[in-house]
Amino acid sequence: MGGIFNLDSKFMRALSKLADLMWINILTMVCSIPIFTIGASFTAMHTAVYKLYKNEEGYITREFFKAFKANFKQSTLMWLLYLVIGLVLCGDIWLFYEGLVDMGTVVKVIIGVALVVYLFSLAWVFVLQSRYENPIKYTMRNTIVVSMTHVLYSLMMIILFISPVVLLLLFSWAVPVCFLLGFSVPAFVQSILYSRIFDKIEHPEIEEEKKEDEENQDDWTLEENPDGTETEDGGSSGEGKVQTTAPEALSVNDDEADTASEGDLPEKANTTDASNAEEVCSLDEEKKQGTLSADNGGEAT
DSSP states (O other), X not given: OTTTTSTTSHHHHHHHHHHHHHHHHHHHHHHTTTSTTHHHHHHHHHHHHHHHHTTOOOOHHHHHHHHHHHTHHHHHHHHHHHHHHHHHHHHHHHHHHHTSSOOOHHHHXXXXXXXXXXXXXXXXXXXXXXXXXXOHHHHHHHHHHHHHHSHHHHXXXXXXXXXXXXXXXXXXXXXXXXXXXXXXXXXXXXXXXHHHHHXXXXXXXXXXXXXXXXXXXXXXXXXOOTTOOBOTTSOBOOSSOOOOOOHHHHHHHHHHHHHHHTTHHHHHHHHHHHHHHHHHHHHHHHHHHHHHHHHHHHHHO
């Protein structure tokens, strides 16, 4: 028990992070009350949560308000722009479902694509704003690029982003939970996802080293033999490691088979037999000469 409640134990560190997440969530909720400051609040939240995930946090409150102040102008302008676009899309969808406007198939497809792009971009905009310093147009463009090149990550980011809103709409008991942990905990899980992408962007040499290691491992991959015997490299063929044969190697083998069928192998056998016969004759002559010299030597003595 003493080990669990030690300040350096994993349990106490987890409780400390949970308390920090609760405080970050409260700060985010309070600073979002004026509505137009939601963008700056979420940017500050992602800044504090990312440092918490990387164990780079200092004073949570100071880090939060420092990021809030530094990103207030750009985050607010982008939030207001996204708010207007979201209201327009929601209005179009509402008109469609209520049957007040007869929309063609082309218009429905355009609205659906616009909604998907909007959600993908919204899930990333405050994350990128919290990490990188760019003009608004470049930040918004980067949200499209990052989200479309990492679709699976983006889908998980969207689910985490809208999960507090869905809980608030469906369950009344979710109000106190969302007030304490509803936004910071999903942001913490998001930081686990986008930190991998940030590492690729900021440290490309690490990814190159990983690729080189993977290539080196592929060089040592064993070929699978049908009889389960060892390969030329000295390893046994396992079931989970299969190395496919290159098409060039197959074509070479086919050519060799064709030449073999044309009678090359019998010719090689004949030449080897002739060479062996010559070697036997030369050896016999050398033996005869050796015996003659020995006999002559005997007569001399």
